[in-house]
Amino acid sequence: MKxxxxxxxxxxxxxxxxxxxxxxxxxxxxxxxxxxQVDYHMWTALTGLLFVTLVHGLVLTYxxxxxxxxxxTVRVYGLDIELYTAxxxxxxxxxxxxxxxxxxxxxxxxxxxxxxxxxxxxxxxVLGLSPPTLHLLAATTALLTNGWIYLMEYDALDRHARLIxxxxxxxxxxxxERGLDSN
Numbered sequence: 001m002k003x004x005x006x007x008x009x010x011x012x013x014x015x016x017x018x019x020x021x022x023x024x025x026x027x028x029x030x031x032x033x034x035x036x037q038v039d040y041h042m043w044t045a046l047t048g049l050l051f052v053t054l055v056h057g058l059v060l061t062y063x064x065x066x067x068x069x070x071x072x073t074v075r076v077y078g079l080d081i082e083l084y085t086a087x088x089x090x091x092x093x094x095x096x097x098x099x100x101x102x103x104x105x106x107x108x109x110x111x112x113x114x115x116x117x118x119x120x121x122x123x124x125x126v127l128g129l130s131p132p133t134l135h136l137l138a139a140t141t142a143l144l145t146n147g148w149i150y151l152m153e154y155d156a157l158d159r160h161a162r163l164i165x166x167x168x169x170x171x172x173x174x175x176x177e178r179g180l181d182s183n
Contacts, residue, residue, distance in 0.1 A: 002161065006154070015044060016105075016142075022041040056102060074167070
C-alpha cells in the first residue's frame with residue numbers, strides 16, 4: 001500500500017498546490033477578462049479535492065479491510081487480542097484525521113465559491129475579513145493540514161504493515177507447530 005500511497009499523495013498535493021498558486025495569481029476576480037483565471041483555479045481545486053478524497057479513501061479502505069482481516073486472524077488462531085486492538089486503534093486514529101482534513105478542504109472550497117464575485121451568495125466576510133482573505137486562510141490551512149495528514153497516514157501505514165507482519169509471523173509459527181503449510 002505504501003508504494004501506491006506515495007505517488008498518489010504527491011499528485012494530490014501537487015494539484016492542491018497548483019490550485020493554490022493559480023488562486024494567488026488571480027488579480028481581480030470581478031474583471032470579466034480574467035474569468036479564465038478563476039476557471040483554471042476552480043477546476044484545478046476541484047480535481048485536487050477529488051484526488052485527495054481518492055487517496056484518503058484508499059487509506060481508509062486499507063485500514064477497514066486489514067482491520068477485518070486482523071480481527072478474523074486473531075480470533076481463528078487464538079492470538080493475543082492486543083494485536084487486533086492495535087489494528088483497530090490505528091484505524092480509529094487515522095479516520096479522525098482524514099475527516100478533519102477533508103472538512104477543511106470542503107470549507108476552503110465553500111469559502112472560495114462564496115468569495116467569487118459572480119456568486120449569488122452575497123457573502124461579505126466574517127470578523128472583518130473579506131471573503132477572499134477567508135478563502136486564502138482556509139485554503140492555506142487545508143493544504144498544510146492535508147500534507148501533514150499524509151505524513152501521518154504514511155507513518156500509520158508503515159506501523160500497520162509491521163503489525164500485519166507480526167501477526168503473519170505468529171500465524172506461520174502456529175502453522176509450523178501444527179505441521180501445516182505455512183504459505
